[in-house]
Amino acid sequence: MSKQNASRITQLEYQDFWLHKDKAVGPEHTQRRRIATSMHNIMGKLIRMDASIEELESYAQQMEAFESQISQHGRLDRAELTKAIANNDATTLDALNLVDFSLFSGASTPLTMPMDVWLDGDKVCATANLGMQYEGPPGRVHGGVVCALFDVLLTRAQSLTKMMGFTGTLTIKFLGPTPIETDITIEAEIAKVEGRKLFIVGKILHAGEVTAVAEGIWIQPKTPII
Numbered sequence: 158m159s160k161q162n163a164s165r166i167t168q169l170e171y172q173d174f175w176l177h178k179d180k181a182v183g184p185e186h187t188q189r190r191r192i193a194t195s196m197h198n199i200m201g202k203l204i205r206m207d208a209s210i211e212e213l214e215s216y217a218q219q220m221e222a223f224e225s226q227i228s229q230h231g232r233l234d235r236a237e238l239t240k241a242i243a244n245n246d247a248t249t250l251d252a253l254n255l256v257d258f259s260l261f262s263g264a265s266t267p268l269t270m271p272m273d274v275w276l277d278g279d280k281v282c283a284t285a286n287l288g289m290q291y292e293g294p295p296g297r298v299h300g301g302v303v304c305a306l307f308d309v310l311l312t313r314a315q316s317l318t319k320m321m322g323f324t325g326t327l328t329i330k331f332l333g334p335t336p337i338e339t340d341i342t343i344e345a346e347i348a349k350v351e352g353r354k355l356f357i358v359g360k361i362l363h364a365g366e367v368t369a370v371a372e373g374i375w376i377q378p379k380t381p382i383i
Contacts, residue, residue: 163248171242173316174252175262176276181249186257189265196267201288262309270306272343274313281314283343291337298335303361306343307371311357314345315375320355322377335361335368345371353377 163181166174174181182190208216238255241247257265262272270291274283285306293299298306308324315321335341345359355375361368 163250165245166242166247166249166252167245168242169319171247171252172319172321174249175256175274175313176316178253178256181253183250186253186265189257193263193265193267193269197269197271200267201290204289204292261305262313270302270309272306272309274310276317279317280344280346281310281317282345283310284340285343286340287337289337294334296334296336298337298341300331303331303335303369304329306361307345307359307369307373310343310345311359311371311373312375314347314357314359315355317347318350318355320350320353320377322353322355322375325354325374325376327371327373329369329371331369333363333366333368336363339363341368348372353379 233254235255238247238251241251242255257263260266260268261270262274263269270285270287272283272285274281276282287298287302291298291302293302304327307329308327311327312324340363342362343359344362345357348356348358350356353376355377357373357375359371359373361370
């Protein structure tokens with residue numbers, strides 16, 4: 158999709174753009190997502206990979222050559238993209254170039270945690286299956302990754318109110334192991350709203366059992382975020 162063909166998007170529409178962002182994906186982001194998926198998979202396969210020194214040297218050379226090749230490209234200006242959205246002068250392509258590279262949740266970044274996210278009434282729900290690169294204790298998701306999962310999904314819950322803010326506090330209780338390489342479910346919902354404060358709660362489940370719960374406060378700034 159070229160920018161000329163992309164539809165316009167307002168700042169308010171941007172707040173829940175993540176719900177329908179895949180409709181804006183054209184040939185460019187299809188390829189960006191392919192690259193990100195491949196790099197994400199590589200990260201998992203590299204962990205304790207049983208390979209000879211000769212093979213490791215070959216892979217290292219190939220990766221260094223690839224790094225050198227892509228270093229010739231510039232980068233889209235995030236500040237300009239954000240400014241366009243703040244001024245209601247952006248397109249869906251501009252919005253996609255922001256949300257698709259969101260840390261831990263953007264489909265065009267290899268750092269994303271593989272999650273399918275959707276709205277279910279007054280809840281934001283997700284399923285995830287986290288690979289070896291997210292392991293902490295043997296066979297279990299790292300506690301810091303559990304925190305990141307909650308931060309991402311509880312942040313998404315803000316769209317239920319059309320308010321947007323920053324994480325003020327996030328309290329997590331670990332009730333049991335969250336396993337890697339198997340399906341887990343995450344849920345988040347708004348508990349209450351007090352002025353500029355959003356109180357949001359969430360939980361992670363595996364096979365019907367709750368493995369962790371979270372309570373957080375998101376604070377809407379006095380001036381617009383973007």
